[in-house]
Amino acid sequence: MRDEFDAVIVGSGPNGLTAAAVLACAGRRVLVLEAADTIGGGARTDEWFGPGIRTDVCSAVHPTGYASPAFTDLRLTDHGLNWLVPDVSLAHVAASGTTGIHREPECTATELGADAKRWRTLVEANDPRALVEQILAMPTVPRRRLMRTAGFAAAAALPTELLVRAFTTARAATVFAGIAAHAERPLTAPGSSAAGLLLGTLATTGWPVAQGGSHAIVDALASVVRAAGGRIETGCGVTDLGQLPTGCDLLFDTSPDLVARLFADRLGRRYTRALRRFAYGGGTCKVDFVLTDPIPWADRSDLMARTATFHLADDIAQIRRTEADVAAGVLPERPWVLGGEPTRIDPSRAPSGTHLAWAYCHVPADCGVDVSDRIVSEIERVAPGFRDTITGVRVTTATDLQRHNANYVGGDINCGAASLSQLVARPVLSPTPQITGVPGVYLCSSATAPGGGVHGMSGYRAARAVLARG
Numbered sequence: 001m002r003d004e005f006d007a008v009i010v011g012s013g014p015n016g017l018t019a020a021a022v023l024a025c026a027g028r029r030v031l032v033l034e035a036a037d038t039i040g041g042g043a044r045t046d047e048w049f050g051p052g053i054r055t056d057v058c059s060a061v062h063p064t065g066y067a068s069p070a071f072t073d074l075r076l077t078d079h080g081l082n083w084l085v086p087d088v089s090l091a092h093v094a095a096s097g098t099t100g101i102h103r104e105p106e107c108t109a110t111e112l113g114a115d116a117k118r119w120r121t122l123v124e125a126n127d128p129r130a131l132v133e134q135i136l137a138m139p140t141v142p143r144r145r146l147m148r149t150a151g152f153a154a155a156a157a158l159p160t161e162l163l164v165r166a167f168t169t170a171r172a173a174t175v176f177a178g179i180a181a182h183a184e185r186p187l188t189a190p191g192s193s194a195a196g197l198l199l200g201t202l203a204t205t206g207w208p209v210a211q212g213g214s215h216a217i218v219d220a221l222a223s224v225v226r227a228a229g230g231r232i233e234t235g236c237g238v239t240d241l242g243q244l245p246t247g248c249d250l251l252f253d254t255s256p257d258l259v260a261r262l263f264a265d266r267l268g269r270r271y272t273r274a275l276r277r278f279a280y281g282g283g284t285c286k287v288d289f290v291l292t293d294p295i296p297w298a299d300r301s302d303l304m305a306r307t308a309t310f311h312l313a314d315d316i317a318q319i320r321r322t323e324a325d326v327a328a329g330v331l332p333e334r335p336w337v338l339g340g341e342p343t344r345i346d347p348s349r350a351p352s353g354t355h356l357a358w359a360y361c362h363v364p365a366d367c368g369v370d371v372s373d374r375i376v377s378e379i380e381r382v383a384p385g386f387r388d389t390i391t392g393v394r395v396t397t398a399t400d401l402q403r404h405n406a407n408y409v410g411g412d413i414n415c416g417a418a419s420l421s422q423l424v425a426r427p428v429l430s431p432t433p434q435i436t437g438v439p440g441v442y443l444c445s446s447a448t449a450p451g452g453g454v455h456g457m458s459g460y461r462a463a464r465a466v467l468a469r470g
């Protein structure tokens with residue numbers, strides 16, 4: 001292989017494939033090596049439940065992917081990707097009622113009543129596309145955007161508990177906390193508002209699904225790679241430097257642990273220290289369901305039929321307790337739950353008459369406990385009769401997640417905690433934290449800025465760094 005390739009990318013998640021696509025389109029000869037039997041990392045879709053029943057194994061909803069400058073640049077929609085964008089970005093279901101967060105701010109304002117203005121000022125004031133460019137490019141912020149970015153960063157640095165004091169209604173505070181808690185941080189933690197502000201802003205562009213399943217995103221990326229002459233090999237786990245050619249660039253869409261081990265004696269002191277200190281977050285337990293009917297929500301409005309995403313928490317206290325328990329290593333008794341019914345928006349996922357849903361909750365790192373009974377109970381409370389619609393269940397515990405993908409250390413779905421320090425320095429404070437200091441070696445997974453999500457920006461930035469070097 002010595003002279004065959006200019007760059008080898010280890011790992012075919014959205015970041016690895018984005019890096020490969022950018023390099024291949026620039027004329028570099030690229031090879032992608034993937035440990036699993038299929039490409040895609042956290043954007044795989046499987047037919048566990050039978051032919052034609054397409055279940056997203058990990059990621060399901062794509063606000064950051066839809067807004068990603070990398071995916072736009074690579075013109076994934078020319079390679080078969082079709083976004084289906086519901087007009088309700090998410091529905092927050094509480095025992096006291098359901099709140100929709102819509103793409104259309106006027107509709108959200110109607111739902112939030114007394115807090116409509118505050119929501120608009122705090123969450124929707126940002127121009128979503130510009131914000132994404134800023135966040136996804138951080139910490140390299142163009143000078144003309146400094147002021148606006150500084151304003152966003154100051155709010156994002158606040159603990160959620162502090163930021164929600166701006167709202168006067170329990171409803172707005174609970175909905176915001178649910179969005180913020182995607183980051184799996186205690187609500188008292190500095191920086192825990194960041195995900196709420198980013199994903200809340202992106203509710204106005206949309207929280208879409210990919211038609212046919214999330215795999216359509218990585219299939220489109222792979223199509224770009226192959227069309228530009230790149231090669232992708234599956235079933236090739238890299239554990240040893242001897243498996244890789246010398247004399248070409250190496251980009252690792254992997255956990256920092258692998259890079260630390262392979263280059264232990266060559267990484268600079270600063271990068272070694274950063275990787276040693278790198279902290280992973282808590283775990284996740286996910287349940288996939290096959291149903292005879294859509295979930296029978298007690299809420300009879302049409303909100304649930306117009307969204308791909310639901311959050312279940314009676315109040316902010318339930319979210320607070322869940323995230324505090326998880327951070328303390330305790331399994332939450334009544335976890336708050338995130339979920340979706342993809343067949344509501346994309347009927348192509350299953351044969352007619354079959355419905356799909358998924359739901360997950362946060363659990364402590366390395367937790368091997370199946371918490372599907374707790375998740376089902378939470379859904380049943382707001383959708384009586386749900387249990388009777390279930391014809392198939394598949395549970396993926398946090399330890400299963402790590403077995404499925406080595407990047408999900410302890411079941412951490414973002415390959416690194418979203419703590420304030422790791423929002424800023426991920427894994428080091430640098431305009432291009434993908435550069436490891438070993439010539440030609442890059443870390444390009446979501447362990448690097450801008451962090452978790454299917455948006456490809458870590459891979460994009462690593463590839464741009466390779467090209468900038470000439």
Ligand SMILES: Cc1cc2nc3c(=O)[nH]c(=O)nc-3n(C[C@H](O)[C@H](O)[C@H](O)COP(=O)(O)OP(=O)(O)OC[C@H]3O[C@@H](n4cnc5c(N)ncnc54)[C@H](O)[C@@H]3O)c2cc1C
Nearest residue numbers: 011013014015035041042058059060061238445446453454
């Ligand atoms: C349950 C769950 C739900 C999620 N929901 C969403 C969501 O709705 N929306 C969203 O945007 N994000 C979601 N995410 C997060 C998202 O999937 C990840 O942030 C994203 O996939 C990270 O991309 P990546 O390329 O950095 O790494 P990954 O997608 O993790 O890909 C890494 C790849 O590298 C391979 N690999 C690792 N080590 C080696 C090795 N030594 N040799 C060869 N190959 C190797 C792995 O097998 C894997 O294929 C979810 C994740 C999970 C697990």
